[in-house]
Amino acid sequence: MYKRHTEMKPFIPQRAVCVLFKSHQWAVILLAAMAILCTIAQQSFSQSRASNLPVLKIGSKAFTESVVLGELLSHLGRDAGARVEHLSELGGTQILWNALQSGEIDAYVDYTGTIREEILADAARRGIPVESESEMREELANRSILMSERIGFNNTYALGMREDVAARLGIRKISDLRKHPELEYGLSDEFMERRDGWNQLASRYGIKTRRIRTMDHNLGYRGLVHDAIQITDIYTTDAEIQHYKLRVLEDDLQFFPTYYAVLLMRADLQSRAPKVADALLKVQGLIDPVKMSGMTAMVRLDGKNETYVAGDFLNTKLLMQLELPSNTLGAEWRRIADRLLKTTLEHLFLVAVSLSLAILVAIPFGILSARNERVANVLLGVVSVIQTLPSMALLVFMIPLFGLGPVPAIAALFFYSLLPIVRNTYAGIRQIPVATRESAEVLGLDAKSRLRLVELPLALPSILSGIKTAAVINVGTATIGALIGAGGYGSPILTGIRLSSIPLILQGAIPAAAMAVLAQWAFGMLEKKLVSPGLQPQS
Amino acid sequence: MFALENISKSFGDLQVLKLTNVEFPVGKSTVLIGPSGCGKSTMLRVLVGLVQPDTGTVRFEGEAMTEKTLLAMRRRMGYVIQDGGLFPHLTAFENISLMARHLGWDMSARQARVTELADLTRLPATALKRYPAQMSGGQRQRVGIMRALMLDPPVLLFDEPMGALDPLVRFDLQEDLLKIIRTLNKTSIMVTHDMGEAGFFGDQVMMLAEGEIVQQGTLDMLIHQPANDYVTRFINAQRIPHV
Numbered sequence: 001m002y003k004r005h006t007e008m009k010p011f012i013p014q015r016a017v018c019v020l021f022k023s024h025q026w027a028v029i030l031l032a033a034m035a036i037l038c039t040i041a042q043q044s045f046s047q048s049r050a051s052n053l054p055v056l057k058i059g060s061k062a063f064t065e066s067v068v069l070g071e072l073l074s075h076l077g078r079d080a081g082a083r084v085e086h087l088s089e090l091g092g093t094q095i096l097w098n099a100l101q102s103g104e105i106d107a108y109v110d111y112t113g114t115i116r117e118e119i120l121a122d123a124a125r126r127g128i129p130v131e132s133e134s135e136m137r138e139e140l141a142n143r144s145i146l147m148s149e150r151i152g153f154n155n156t157y158a159l160g161m162r163e164d165v166a167a168r169l170g171i172r173k174i175s176d177l178r179k180h181p182e183l184e185y186g187l188s189d190e191f192m193e194r195r196d197g198w199n200q201l202a203s204r205y206g207i208k209t210r211r212i213r214t215m216d217h218n219l220g221y222r223g224l225v226h227d228a229i230q231i232t233d234i235y236t237t238d239a240e241i242q243h244y245k246l247r248v249l250e251d252d253l254q255f256f257p258t259y260y261a262v263l264l265m266r267a268d269l270q271s272r273a274p275k276v277a278d279a280l281l282k283v284q285g286l287i288d289p290v291k292m293s294g295m296t297a298m299v300r301l302d303g304k305n306e307t308y309v310a311g312d313f314l315n316t317k318l319l320m321q322l323e324l325p326s327n328t329l330g331a332e333w334r335r336i337a338d339r340l341l342k343t344t345l346e347h348l349f350l351v352a353v354s355l356s357l358a359i360l361v362a363i364p365f366g367i368l369s370a371r372n373e374r375v376a377n378v379l380l381g382v383v384s385v386i387q388t389l390p391s392m393a394l395l396v397f398m399i400p401l402f403g404l405g406p407v408p409a410i411a412a413l414f415f416y417s418l419l420p421i422v423r424n425t426y427a428g429i430r431q432i433p434v435a436t437r438e439s440a441e442v443l444g445l446d447a448k449s450r451l452r453l454v455e456l457p458l459a460l461p462s463i464l465s466g467i468k469t470a471a472v473i474n475v476g477t478a479t480i481g482a483l484i485g486a487g488g489y490g491s492p493i494l495t496g497i498r499l500s501s502i503p504l505i506l507q508g509a510i511p512a513a514a515m516a517v518l519a520q521w522a523f524g525m526l527e528k529k530l531v532s533p534g535l536q537p538q539s
Numbered sequence: 540m541f542a543l544e545n546i547s548k549s550f551g552d553l554q555v556l557k558l559t560n561v562e563f564p565v566g567k568s569t570v571l572i573g574p575s576g577c578g579k580s581t582m583l584r585v586l587v588g589l590v591q592p593d594t595g596t597v598r599f600e601g602e603a604m605t606e607k608t609l610l611a612m613r614r615r616m617g618y619v620i621q622d623g624g625l626f627p628h629l630t631a632f633e634n635i636s637l638m639a640r641h642l643g644w645d646m647s648a649r650q651a652r653v654t655e656l657a658d659l660t661r662l663p664a665t666a667l668k669r670y671p672a673q674m675s676g677g678q679r680q681r682v683g684i685m686r687a688l689m690l691d692p693p694v695l696l697f698d699e700p701m702g703a704l705d706p707l708v709r710f711d712l713q714e715d716l717l718k719i720i721r722t723l724n725k726t727s728i729m730v731t732h733d734m735g736e737a738g739f740f741g742d743q744v745m746m747l748a749e750g751e752i753v754q755q756g757t758l759d760m761l762i763h764q765p766a767n768d769y770v771t772r773f774i775n776a777q778r779i780p781h782v
Contacts, residue, residue, distance in 0.1 A: 439624035442587050443638045443686075444613035453637065457628045532628035534670030 054273035056082035059096050059108035062089040062483075062498055064296050064306070065155065065237060069109040069261070072310035073280055075322055080279035087404060089494045091392065091483030093118050095399060100145065104404040106269050107280055111155060112136065113259035115147070133260070140264070148263035148281055153237055153289040156259040157191065159249045160234040162224050166247040173252040177207050177231070185209065186229035188217045196257055198233075204255050218500065237289055239297030261287075286317065300499055305335075336507065339492060344511060346406070346487035350478045351515075354410045355471055358417035362470075363463065365418070366425020367451065376426060383418040391416070391480050399484065409481035409488075416477055417470040424466025428459025461531050468523035475516040479508065489515075540565040540726050541694060546585060546595035548750075555581050556592065556750045565693075568720055568727040570741030572734070574773065578750040579730045583698050586728065587618050600693075614638070617687025617695045621702040623679040625671040631682045632667040635689055642690075656685040659719055677708040684716065688723075695720065697729040701736065713739055734758075734774060746770055 056077040060070030067088050074084045087105055090096050097119050099105045110119070112133060120130040120139055129135045137147045159174055166172070169180060177183065191197045192214050202208070215223065220232035221240050234241065236248060263283055270277040287295075295313055298304045311322040325331065365383070369376035386394075394415060398408035432455060440454040456463075482490025489508040496504030528536070541563040548556040555578045563569050571579040584590040585597060588609045597604040599612045625634050635656065636649040644652075657664060660681045671679055680700060687695055700716070701709045717740060720727050729740055737744050738758040745755045754766035765771045 435620060435622075435624050436626060438589055439618075439620070439626070442589065442613055442616070442618040444610050445638070445641065446610060449641060453641065454626055454628075458626070460628075532670070534628045534630070534672060 053081060053083040054276055056084045056107075056269075056273065056276055057105045058084060058086045059090055059099055059105035059485075060086065060088045061093070061096060061108075062091065062494055064239070064299050064498055065292065066109060067495075067498070068295050068299060068306045068310050069151075069283075071306040072283065072314065073107060073109070073263070074307075075311050075314055075320075076279045076282055077276050079320060079322065080273075080276045082273060082276045087485035089482065089491070089498065090404070090485055091395070094396065095404075095484060098399050099404050100264060100266060101143070102400070102403055103266065103268075104399075107263060107265040109151065109261050109283075110264050111259035111261055112150075113156065113257045115140070115262075115264075116257075133262075141267070144267040146263075146265045146267050146270070148265070149284040151261040151263065151283050152285050152287045153292045154258050154260050155235055155237045155292075156256045157196070158234055158236050158251065158256065159231055160224070160241065160246040161231055161249065162227075163245045163247045165227070165230055166249075171247075171249065173250040174201075174205055174207075174255070175252050176249070178205065181209055181211075183209070183211065183231055184229040185212045186215050186220045186223045186232045187212060188220065188233055189214050190217075191233040196255075201255050204253055237293045237296065239293050239300045241293055242290075243297055243301050261292075282318065287313075291317075339507065340511065343487060343489050343491055343508065344515075347475070347478055347489045347512070347515065350406060350409055350413060350481050350486060350488055351471065351474050351519075354413035354478075355417055355467070355474055357410070357414050358421060358470060359467060361414075362418045362421035362466075363425050366422045366463070367429065369422065369426040370429035370455075379422060380419075380426065383415075383422050386415045387419045391477060392483070395480065395484055404485045406481070406486040408484055409478070409486035413474050413478055413481070417474050420469040420473070421463070421466040424462045424469075425459060428462030428466075429455050431462070432458050457532060458535070461527065461535055464523060464527045464530065468520060468527075471519040471523060472516045475512060475519055479512055540600060541586060541728070542598040543582075543585070544596045544598060546582075546592045546597070548581060548585065548590060548592045554750055556585065558582070558595070558750075558752065561745075561752065563726060563728055564743070565726050566724050567742040568729065568740050570737040570744045571728065571730045571747060572732065572737045572744055572773075573747035573753075574732070577747040579747050580698060581750075582747070583696055583728065583730050587613065587616060587696060614642075614690055615692045615694065617684075617690075617692045618698075619680075619683045619687045619695070619700045620698045621700065622676065623671070623683025623686075625679055625682060625686070627671050630668055630670055631662070631674065631678075631685075634671070634682055635667075635685045637686075639689055652689060653685070656688055659688075659722075660685055661715060675708075676704050677712055680704060680712060681715075684719070688719075693726060695725050695727040697727065697731075699730055699732070701731070701733075716740075746773065 056074075058070050058073045058077065060066040070086050070088055074086045077084045087099075090099065093110070093114055096105070096108050096110070100108065115136050116124070116130055120128075120136060123130050123139050128139055130139050133147075133150075140147045159177075161171060171177065171180065187198055192199075198212075213229065217233075220229070220234075221244055223229040224232055224246070225244060234246070234248070240246070241248060263280060265277065265280060269280075291313065295309050298309045299306055305325065308324050311324045314320045315322055315324070325335075362383075365379050369379050391412065394412045395408060398411045402408035402411055436454070436458070437450075440450045445453065478486075478488050479490035479493055481488050482494045489512040491508065492504050493508035493512075496502065496506075496508065543558050543561040545560070546556055546558045547554065555576075571582060573579050581590055585592050588597070588604055599608075600615070602608055602612075604612060625631075626637070629637065632653055635653050636644070639649050639652065653667065654664075656662075657667065662678060662681045662685065666674060666678050666682070669678075671682075674682065680703075683700070701712060704712065713736065719725075720740075727740075729736075731737055731740075741758060743756060744758050744761055746753045746761060748769055754761055754770050756764075761770055762774055765774070
């Protein structure tokens with residue numbers, strides 16, 4: 001950047017000094033910004049808290065079947081007079097289970113196999129029987145969680161073949177495979193690894209073959225279509241079963257554990273909103289396997305949205321009169337625009353609040369570190385360790401403390417933003433030449449004034465570049481907030497991954513990248529404005 | 540004015556200062572001279588409180604220098620180092636007036652004082668708006684001197700102030716600096732290793748070796764009545780022009 005000496009305006013650095021001079025101004029500006037963002041966010045996270053309707057919070061996991069069921073429960077609850085929030089596509093069983101126990105959500109659908117193997121694993125270890133469904137129901141009731149009767153389908157592993165190939169070879173049951181060693185298998189990594197996976201299945205059924213390739217679950221279907229493989233592992237409710245006309249081989253030795261879908265609901269919902277609780281229980285026995293995979297297929301293969309598919313099913317099956325979102329092109333564009341606005345506000349909120357808090361904490365930490373090498377070792381050590389924690393792990397740690405939604409995401413992002421700012425503040429102050437520091441001392445300035453008038457302004461370029469780094473990392477990392485219901489650009493990305501929809505992924509990825517570039521640019525401008533021209537590159 | 544009483548200072552095993560009683564006469568200029576590592580810079584740094592002596596007392600205007608009295612004392616000293624020691628983020632004007640502003644002087648008072656000092660040090664008015672990186676070495680040094688003079692302190696301390704300047708610039712600045720010191724009647728203490736400079740500035744010269752004062756007096760005395768061989772050798776090694 002070229003600047004002529006005569007163009008230098010002396011008041012600019014004075015203003016920079018001024019900003020640091022009244023260091024509380026920083027805090028005031030940041031707090032004001034946070035207050036504004038909080039207001040915006042409250043509007044986008046929960047509409048009108050004032051209403052008297054009972055609140056129902058539904059959860060769902062990050063796969064299509066779960067999201068459809070979540071939408072279905074939402075319809076039922078809304079129809080029974082509840083104000084419903086659907087925290088969709090949460091990041092896994094543990095997150096949902098913890099959320100259910102802490103009351104962050106009131107109900108969601110899980111599977112008996114998962115309840116037995118994961119949720120009640122600790123009870124099983126303590127010798128409490130949780131094998132049968134009634135045993136599970138009893139143990140869950142002890143934890144104030146109500147488990148419904150079966151919804152009506154079993155979503156477990158199975159082996160699948162193309163209908164025409166199976167018919168030609170006369171294969172109906174898994175044990176028929178013994179007679180066909182020539183067949184090629186394409187199995188998913190997970191199925192190869194699991195305790196109830198391939199190795200145990202093969203030994204149980206006495207299948208001996210070396211013709212096995214491991215591949216991605218979705219590629220397995222493609223392999224079948226092109227006859228590159230004849231057998232793959234599938235889930236019994238996969239949408240693709242109908243689409244590709246597959247035969248699900250009968251598990252005649254009952255090897256696979258059962259994964260019957262059931263509703264898990266907080267017991268207190270029944271006393272708080274009995275009508276709503278009763279409405280949710282209508283899912284018992286409501287959906288057979290064909291209907292379930294049909295609904296999933298409508299979403300995954302026909303591109304209908306989950307709200308529509310679940311509502312359409314209820315209107316047909318229970319003769320309800322739900323208003324369905326329209327599927328016209330115009331409505332779709334409006335949805336895209338609405339989503340962009342909503343996710344942008346949510347994302348901005350996550351980034352702005354977490355970054356502001358990090359700045360308020362990290363700069364003093366950096367100053368303390370620069371003052372004392374022992375403190376520096378401890379502080380820099382701690383924030384570095386935080387940085388190495390996997391983001392998913394950090395998120396899970398935050399849930400018991402802050403529940404679900406934006407708060408735990410902000411907490412996690414706050415921790416991730418600390419390191420670059422602490423380190424750059426520390427380095428910025430330490431790099432000031434001894435002669436400069438001593439000059440300030442010998443003038444007769446006390447330590448506080450030296451910090452304000454000399455050390456911080458000189459460290460400012462370094463501090464700002466630390467904040468810039470934190471901001472860019474933060475914009476990217478905030479996408480994982482979607483895993484715990486914080487919204488933001490992660491939501492369309494997550495949905496896009498689930499639906500293998502590149503356009504949907506791009507609806508999150510492109511604005512996230514744009515926001516990162518924008519943040520970079522904005523901090524560049526801020527740097528030019530705040531940093532003394534005397535410290536900026538000369539011609 | 541300034542006095543050192545029984546000062547000793549060691550860095551690890553190395554004793555760098557061992558002074559019994561040293562006094563700096565008011566209104567006169569004293570030059571500390573000696574080879575590298577003789578302790579002359581450390582002595583100056585003890586005087587401004589940048590180095591804490593292991594034993595002994597620094598006395599300034601009759602009062603002992605302590606943590607409590609240090610800040611106020613420093614505001615009555617001007618300290619100039621090589622290349623001025625300016626703050627790169629401030630313009631010349633802001634560098635010079637930083638302390639005055641901190642002490643609450645209003646803008647017009649600051650402006651008047653800086654203009655006065657610019658005349659005194661012959662700094663062109665246009666240079667006042669520049670940042671240190673945009674000034675010549677001579678200008679930076681003049682600004683450093685102005686900053687030291689801003690609060691009109693009775694004492695000025697110089698740590699090799701001309702070290703970074705080329706000979707012609709240095710020659711002019713030496714003339715100006717001497718004039719300033721004489722005009723303002725300041726007590727001054729200067730560290731240098733240049734015999735010519737010592738003779739030019741010093742009403743008296745202190746020659747140091749290994750942390751001790753070997754001889755103290757006018758340069759003439761050091762030349763004609765050297766205390767020992769070391770003084771003679773040091774003076775001859777410098778090839779000073781005949782005084």
